[in-house]
Structure formats: C-alpha cells, structure tokens
Amino acid sequence: MGSTNPLNIKDTRRPMLEAYPGIPKIVPWIPLMDGVPTPVQELDILSKQFPGHAIYIKRDDLSSSIYGGNKPRKFEFLFADAMAKKKDTMATAGGTGTNHGLASVMFSNALGLKSKVYMFKQPLTWGVQRKLLMYVELGAEIKLVANYGELAFRGLWEMLAHPRSYLMLPGGSPLFGLGTVAGCLGFVNAGFELAEQVKSGAMPEPDRIFIAAGSTGSVSGLILGCKLAGLKSKVSAVRVSANIVTNTASIQRNIRNTLKLMRRADPGVPEVALVYPGDFEFLDSYLGSEYGCVTRAGQDAVDLVNRLEGGKGFHLETTYTGKACAAMLDHLRAIPKDKGETALLWNTYNSRDLSHLVGDVASTYPRLPKAFHQFFDLKMTCWQYKDNACESPRGCPAFQSDDNRCWLVKAAHGQDTTRCVDCSTRKEIEGHLAIEDA
Numbered sequence: 001m002g003s004t005n006p007l008n009i010k011d012t013r014r015p016m017l018e019a020y021p022g023i024p025k026i027v028p029w030i031p032l033m034d035g036v037p038t039p040v041q042e043l044d045i046l047s048k049q050f051p052g053h054a055i056y057i058k059r060d061d062l063s064s065s066i067y068g069g070n071k072p073r074k075f076e077f078l079f080a081d082a083m084a085k086k087k088d089t090m091a092t093a094g095g096t097g098t099n100h101g102l103a104s105v106m107f108s109n110a111l112g113l114k115s116k117v118y119m120f121k122q123p124l125t126w127g128v129q130r131k132l133l134m135y136v137e138l139g140a141e142i143k144l145v146a147n148y149g150e151l152a153f154r155g156l157w158e159m160l161a162h163p164r165s166y167l168m169l170p171g172g173s174p175l176f177g178l179g180t181v182a183g184c185l186g187f188v189n190a191g192f193e194l195a196e197q198v199k200s201g202a203m204p205e206p207d208r209i210f211i212a213a214g215s216t217g218s219v220s221g222l223i224l225g226c227k228l229a230g231l232k233s234k235v236s237a238v239r240v241s242a243n244i245v246t247n248t249a250s251i252q253r254n255i256r257n258t259l260k261l262m263r264r265a266d267p268g269v270p271e272v273a274l275v276y277p278g279d280f281e282f283l284d285s286y287l288g289s290e291y292g293c294v295t296r297a298g299q300d301a302v303d304l305v306n307r308l309e310g311g312k313g314f315h316l317e318t319t320y321t322g323k324a325c326a327a328m329l330d331h332l333r334a335i336p337k338d339k340g341e342t343a344l345l346w347n348t349y350n351s352r353d354l355s356h357l358v359g360d361v362a363s364t365y366p367r368l369p370k371a372f373h374q375f376f377d378l379k380m381t382c383w384q385y386k387d388n389a390c391e392s393p394r395g396c397p398a399f400q401s402d403d404n405r406c407w408l409v410k411a412a413h414g415q416d417t418t419r420c421v422d423c424s425t426r427k428e429i430e431g432h433l434a435i436e437d438a
C-alpha cells in the first residue's frame with residue numbers, strides 16, 4: 001500500500017481499532033486526522049437559555065488541520081482503500097457547495113493524488129460561491145452536470161474509461177445500497193471516542209446526540225459505534241437532503257452492512273440488534289424544500305449559536321449543522337426543565353480557516369470552467385459591489401468570511417453596523433438569499 005502513515009500523523013490511536021484489532025488487518029486504513037479525539041465542550045452560554053438542560057458540542061470541526069469536520073473520519077478508510085487499489089485519482093460528486101468534494105480535493109492534494117468533482121446545482125449562497133473560488137486555488141478538476149441521470153452516467157464513465165480513478169460516492173457513503181460502507185467505520189470509531197470521553201468525565205453521558213444526516217454514512221456509523229461502545233444515548237438523525245437518499249431504510253442498511261464487514265474482519269465484534277425507533281430517531285421536518293436551501297429555523301439556530309458561542313472558534317452553517325441544531329433546540333424546548341436532558345450537537349462542519357484559498361471574486365471566477373460562471377451573476381456579499389457603502393470592505397471582519405450575511409459577522413465582532421442597517425446593498429443581497437419559512 002506504500003506508506004501506512006503518509007501524512008506522518010503522530011497520534012494514530014483509534015479506540016475502535018484497538019477494541020477490534022482484526023479490522024485494520026483486513027480493511028485498509030491509514031491515519032489522516034491529527035485532531036482526534038476531537039474535544040467535547042459545554043456550550044455554557046447557550047445552556048443558560050435552556051434552564052434545566054445541558055448542551056454540549058462535539059468539536060469534529062477540529063478533526064484535521066487540513067480540513068476538519070466529518071469527512072476525514074470517513075477518508076481514513078476510503079483513501080486507504082483507494083491507495084491499496086493503486087488508484088491515482090479520487091473522483092467524487094456533490095452539490096456546487098459540497099464540503100465533501102472540497103475536503104476530497106484537499107486530502108487528494110496532501111496525498112499526491114489527482115482529483116475530480118462532479119457537481120449538481122444547489123441553491124446559491126455566498127458559501128457556494130466561496131467554495132467554488134477555492135477550486136481555482138486548489139487546481140482541482142470540476143465539472144457541472146445537468147441532472148442525476150448525467151451524474152450516474154459520468155460515474156459509470158469514470159469507472160470504465162479511467163481505471164485508475166477511485167469513485168467515491170457523494171458524501172462517501174453507499175447510495176441505494178451500492179458502494180462500500182468502509183467510510184461508516186470512521187464514525188463507528190467516533191462512537192468509541194465519545195464513550196471514552198464520557199468515561200473519563202469530559203462530559204456526562206448524553207441523553208441525545210443530534211447529527212445532520214445527508215448521505216447517512218456518518219449517522220449510521222455513529223449509531224452503531226455508540227451501541228458497540230456501550231453508550232445508551234439516543235441518536236437523532238436530522239434529515240438535510242432528499243428523502244430518496246436520506247431515509248431510515250438507508251441508515252438501517254448501512255448499519256447492517258457495516259456490522260457485517262466488521263464481524264467478517266474481527267470475529268470478536270458482537271452481533272448487536274438496533275431497533276428503530278428506539279436506538280435512534282429520524283427527524284424529518286428540518287430540510288425545507290430541497291437540499292442546501294436556507295430555512296428560517298436553521299438560520300435562526302445558526303444566528304443564535306454563532307452570536308452566543310462564536311467566541312469558541314467554531315461556527316454553524318445553514319445546510320447541515322444549523323438544521324441539526326434547530327432540531328436539538330426544538331427538542332429541548334419541548335421537554336420540561338425538571339426532566340433536564342444532556343444534549344450533544346455533533347459539529348460536522350470544518351472550522352479550519354480556509355480564507356487563504358479564497359481569491360478576489362471578480363478576477364478569480366473567470367478562471368473556473370465556463371459552466372460555473374453563471375453562479376457569479378448575482379453578487380452575494382457587499383464587497384462584490386464596486387460602489388458599496390463601506391469605506392473599506394477589506395478592513396471589515398466579514399470580508400471573505402464564511403457567513404452568508406456579512407453584516408451579522410460585523411455585529412458579532414462588536415463593530416458598529418448602523419451603516420449596514422440602512423445600506424441598500426445589504427437589502428439587495430438579503431433579497432438574493434431566499435430564506436424559507438420552514
């Protein structure tokens with residue numbers, strides 16, 4: 001397989017692999033994360049707004065200094081599989097704002113692989129534009145597809161015409177039961193990691209864990225990992241993409257197949273039965289009209305947490321973590337405070353600063369393939385307007401930041417936003433960012 005530690009990661013201990021040492025002998029694995037175990041922290045300021053309850057966060061945003069979030073956990077198995085198969089290119093797919101695609105390109109670059117990302121349209125936000133600009137700096141090959149039919153065709157073509165390409169399905173999880181569950185193992189390990197943290201007193205055993213469910217690999221692995229590691233916490237899967245992909249059947253199938261893979265590799269892995277509903281629940285009402293849309297509940301959760309807890313070095317976004325957080329807050333609001341619960345929000349979104357990869361909008365986007373230029377017809381931040389009201393947008397803390405609503409970033413930095421409140425440019429960009437009442 002070449003080097004078994006190509007990034008020279010110092011701490012290569014993974015509690016699941018220690019519990020079941022047969023697994024890495026059979027299933028390819030390489031260490032890629034230099035930030036595990038990711039910390040758990042109480043969100044003490046937010047908790048005060050929910051008397052009787054305690055809210056914690058699992059800081060997976062710090063999982064890797066290359067790109068944090070949930071992806072590196074899966075990549076330790078998926079990139080290892082690609083390298084074991086002597087592939088030289090990592091090809092994957094996602095929406096135009098895909099975190100998975102971006103993470104895949106960044107790890108491919110670090111590992112000396114070529115990369116390709118096939119993309120389908122999703123609702124336009126500054127976050128989407130910002131990520132597209134990064135591909136220019138990263139030198140990745142990106143292609144826009146018209147629909148899921150074309151995506152399937154491209155995937156098939158990739159396998160047939162480019163035998164040295166490794167095809168990683170969107171999100172790094174099986175799709176309709178096809179593809180490997182190896183990535184889910186990364187989240188089985190995450191369950192073991194949390195169990196160790198609970199045991200060592202870093203946090204009480206959570207009553208519930210809230211996590212965004214897209215391609216469902218993360219939540220499936222986590223449910224199985226918590227069970228195998230002896231945690232009694234109930235995992236709440238918050239659906240953030242289309243029902244056809246994100247559903248209870250796909251979670252149950254992933255769990256079954258992951259367990260099968262683990263037991264084949266290490267007979268010491270016990271047979272466990274997971275019941276739905278019971279061991280986990282599936283929360284279905286936070287998506288809005290489509291994948292990637294901004295909902296009122298999601299945006300409000302993002303704003304609340306970023307305002308209260310933004311000083312801790314992470315922030316939520318509206319496609320995944322904001323929706324998971326909205327579900328958690330609704331759950332806590334519905335529970336009497338004398339039945340106080342401990343809730344854990346699994347922060348799956350990267351917090352490493354990538355602003356050095358974001359070039360000037362006007363001069364960078366023309367370097368993207370022509371099909372992507374349409375996503376820059378609308379200006380989604382004030383500094384994209386030449387005649388904006390700010391004297392010096394480059395001096396503003398919101399300049400090139402990750403947030404879709406730049407004036408809130410400024411407020412969060414304690415700066416005067418009187419000028420922004422009345423600014424006609426702000427009103428125009430707020431109009432571009434359609435927020436759904438969901």
Ligand SMILES: Cc1ncc(COP(=O)(O)O)c(C=O)c1O
Binds near residue numbers: 213
């Ligand atoms: C930030 C973030 N959270 C959660 C998810 C969902 O994870 P999964 O696809 O494993 O369900 C993704 C997937 O792209 C993501 O980017």
